[in-house]
Amino acid sequence: MPVARTRSVALLGLAGSIVDVEADLSSQLPNVVIIGLPDAALAEARDRVRSAATNAGCPLPNRRLTVNLSPASLPKHGSGFDLAIAIACLAASGGVDRASVESVVHLGELGLDGRVRPIDGVLPAVLAAARAGHRTVMVPAANADEASLVPDVRVIGVATLTEAAVWHGGRYEVPEGLLGGDPPSVAAAEADDDAGLTVPDLADVAGNEAAVRALLVAAAGGHHLFLEGPPGAGKTMLASRLPGLLPDLDTDAALEVASLNSLSGRAPKGLSRRPPFEAPHHTSSAAAMVGGGSRVIRPGAAPRASHGVLFLDEAPEFPSSVLDVLRQPLESGTISIHRANAVATFPARFQLVLAANPCPCGQHGVRDADCTCAPSVRRRYLGRISGPLLDRVDLRLWVPRITAAELRMAGERRTMTTAEARAAVLRARAAAAERLIGTPWRVNADMPGPWIRGAGGLHPGGTATAALDRALERGSVTMRGYDRVIKAAWTLADLEGAGRPGADHVGEALFLRKAVAQ
The missing domain is CATH 3.30.230.10 (Ribosomal Protein S5; domain 2)
Incomplete structure (x- = not known):
């Protein structure tokens, strides 16, 4: 038989x-x-x-x-x-x-x-x-x-x-x-798994126009974002609205996201077209962040955030070893987990959003508030986020607490809604995709620096990068940071419908590159 x-x-x-x-x-x-x-x-x-x-x-x-x-x-x-x-x-x-x-x-x-x-x-x-x-x-x-x-x-x-x-x-x-x-x-x-899904509206954010602007730039170019500010300034509120600004996923990306959820034991009930949002707790281990397991290798929070947003609230509270495991995925877009008899590879092309207080007590830089933290304590606290990791973050911004006067002014003027911001993001991304036809990249953040300065011919050149060139000469930005500023400048130009970044775009991108502490 x-x-x-x-x-x-x-x-x-x-x-x-x-x-x-x-x-x-x-x-x-x-x-x-x-x-x-x-x-x-x-x-x-x-x-x-x-x-x-x-x-x-x-x-x-x-x-x-x-x-x-x-x-x-x-x-x-x-x-x-x-x-x-x-x-x-x-x-x-x-x-x-x-x-x-x-x-x-x-x-x-x-x-x-x-x-x-x-x-x-x-x-x-x-x-x-x-x-x-x-x-x-x-x-x-x-x-x-x-x-x-x-x-x-x-x-x-x-x-x-x-x-x-x-x-x-x-x-x-x-x-x-x-x-x-x-x-x-x-x-x-x-059936679409997005039925009944409530998307937080950007119009709920009162004031903080600079932070809203940074959020728009991050969504349009796929850039990573670092928000620093005291408790109650709205960092978490802003981060939770970033997925609503991103375009819908195509079928391949949606299937990949659903597959990662399936491997994690979260059986999808339908095919969701909305980008995922992962916000692990600061007690998470390195294995919980990137994935692991001795017998069955499961994806962690970073792979599950692929095509979406990975939000690390209270980032300095994470162990440094956990934060640093993200450095390689931020460059390569993949995570490889090695075991004695196998190597499992997961996608990890996500947007990273870090939020941090300025010090352990959170009052440093707050008007009429007494900070009890010594300078060495503040440096040690923020130093838990390593320089190499921050160097991979394109946009860094100080988010202040809103005042009563700003709150009244915000109520009197119309605020941009998520739908309006998303429409602007789609236009900017369409401009970038058209410019990048024939390449494997579709958003500005994915462009490699050597290609921008070489075969791509996308370096603004001339006087447009004079301030950036001086920052590189002084050592205030690295070569990686130099390229990332140019990418952010292209995103700013796309948002404004400009054909090429000018000095003002490069200047704003350079400003957004540096955290502003009050």
């Missing part, structure tokens, strides 16, 4: 590899043997599969079943292979149609009673199957909505092993008490 074969998916980070699940039936003592580099949880599938098949009313024969997971050199982990192993064993015993089994990718964990339980990471696994050319996947009914987010893939949701076997041509009956359910509809999965 030939070997029965089906397929499943092994995930490593967001990358998925197709695994052939082969089952062979031989006339030896009853046993299920799994080979092909399984981990402990996967090796235990031999007991789960036999018990699940018996209790689901489709028992395996009392003979030896050898299951091979190919390629054998690829590490495999978790219980998501249970359904594929059970179906391959049933096909080897003649209980289901072999051709039908071979044409379907199976994902799911089995309970001892035969139920098919949901698993994390279904969306990236189905994406990997689709990219490998497979067009039919069988998943737990609870994961069917999530799997249906992948276009051009037929999703079969099953609640029990018996349902899966019957779909493949098996003649079984569901035992009494083991009730299945109709798989969720595809239409529900295709």
